[in-house]
Amino acid sequence: MSLPLDLPELSIGTVAEGIVRRSVLPSGLRILSEHIPGSRSATIGYWVAAGSRDEPGREGDVPSRHGSTHFLEHLLFKGTPTRTALDIAVSFDSVGGEHNAVTSKEYTCYYAKVRDADLPMAITVLSDMVTSSLIDPKEFETERGVILEELAMAEDDPGDVVGEQLFAAVLGAHPLGRPVGGTPDAIREVTRDAVWRHFKAAYRPNDLVVAAAGAVDHDELVAAVTASLAHSEWDLSTPATPAPRRSSAPTLLAPGEAVRVVSKPTEQASVMVGLPGIVASDERRTTMAVLNSVLGGGMSSRLFQEIRERRGLAYSVYSYAPSYSDAGLFTMYAGCTPGREGAVTELMLDELRRLASDGITADELARAHGQLSGSAALALEDSDTRMSRLGRSELTLGEFVDLDESVRRLNGVTADDVRELADTISSGTVSIAAVGPIADDAFREVVAA
Structure with missing residues (x-):
């Protein structure tokens, strides 16, 4: 609506x-x-x-x-x-x-x-x-x-x-x-x-x-x-039109910083990789949800399986894609032992690029459809989620999408859609942020690549 x-x-x-x-x-x-x-x-x-x-x-x-x-x-x-x-x-x-x-x-x-x-x-x-x-x-x-x-x-x-x-x-x-x-x-x-x-x-x-x-x-x-x-001091008698929504035209961002490091004496190094994403109203936002689910949205995701399960390099590893009216990010996070942050960062980027080049399997697509439609249905058991959906729909999107329509849109996402969006995202400027006892040259090879 x-x-x-x-x-x-x-x-x-x-x-x-x-x-x-x-x-x-x-x-x-x-x-x-x-x-x-x-x-x-x-x-x-x-x-x-x-x-x-x-x-x-x-x-x-x-x-x-x-x-x-x-x-x-x-x-x-x-x-x-x-x-x-x-x-x-x-x-x-x-x-x-x-x-x-x-x-x-x-x-x-x-x-x-x-x-x-x-x-x-x-x-x-x-x-x-x-x-x-x-x-x-x-x-x-x-x-x-x-x-x-x-x-x-x-x-x-x-x-x-x-x-x-x-x-x-x-x-x-x-x-x-x-x-x-x-x-x-x-x-x-x-x-x-x-x-x-x-x-x-x-x-x-x-x-x-x-x-x-x-x-x-x-x-x-x-x-x-x-x-x-x-009963307040607000004037409700003077006619006014609702404040216009923010422009959804994507902002042309300047190239981001390659690396930002905060040195702290922590037991783990916290590493995030980020690239420009899509705006909140982008028609590809459902495709982005599928992409994120496959790459880093759960225990069966590629990042979790490759970095935690196969290699044991991190306990927490995931991706997410925050979006706003005129800009968005795609991010990947891992917490790892100091000294491994460079290798873990390379693995995260490799998985994103592999998704962009090779796409996703039919099983991954079906699993993402099930995960996202199921989690959406469960979330709507809570009135807090429903209220928040109304508020964000009015302020940001300018449309209300119910569960049936959300599922219909999810089912319309194809493996080619996901690969194309991954290709677009992965071609953007990579930024790395890290917190912990990080060596000065920890990301030298990643940045050089």
Whole structure:
């Protein structure tokens, strides 16, 4: 189902007698729901299309806003004119609910999962948080310390560090190359006023998408969200069109750095190999899912079988393909004994190139079809996944794809499709990131090849 921004109402039936509906209100606010028959709980998310890539740097005397998006994720739980941080926590804890938030490179989502009877409460509290956060100066400084602790914790995780280094290596100066959580320097330097300006610029009715899945009635959801927002300072009376989606035209990336190494006294070397991938809306995204499944998506994948099972060179080895509106990556990861990182990197690249030259077998294709269709069906047993699918569909893709259509697209992927995409990916510029006690010449032969 296409999701045009100028269509006020949409409805579609899904598998298992579910119903997906969408309303675009005069203020530009978009509300989507998926009713799941028999469910006694619901997950609701308030999505804003503002991520770490949207933070402007310093402009003249105007301070940088880098780190503001992640800062806001924390601060919106710290209180409003009518609720303290404790009030917000008690609201969900007292009904056994879950509430949290996630910041990404292109969006922020504040969400809750509650019993059906408690959904009105969740709507009221989340609406208050998203529209009326105080961003209190004292709380701001307290949370600055919390975020710095969070970043320090991530810095102690080689997997986190190597991932950030790879994004920076492949994407370079592109805003997607910046860490989602900000850097310690950015968090120390950003001001409360800069974060406040970011809040006011990005959190408006026509920027907001509310998505809910589970035991939810769409008309009641629209009424409850509208009523809760009416008590905020937001102007819902002025007509506005929904904020346009990001351009899906691929960005022409500059050639990435060949190697980025962070020297740390770890027991293992964490190595990632990355190449430019495809954008989120690319028609080949289903083919990419099959490619990833065959190469590094499970215990039967080529990387796992060759590097772990046959050679015993790594415990953890896999691939994945993150994609965004205008850029994407294809990445491979392995954790190995220091001194083996060069050989393991060569093996990962060899497997990708062999897939590009020789293609995949009929058995591998059938196994990938089964793995992906099965995991998709199992994931949709959870209202969290269904809610997230609605939010990402509205913000990023501009289309809703149900399970039957996903399976149909999977079954349409051929071995030739996979080989052609692998050939395209493997011909891109290779970047390597590594964390651990890495020798200076560890990747000399790989880079030379």
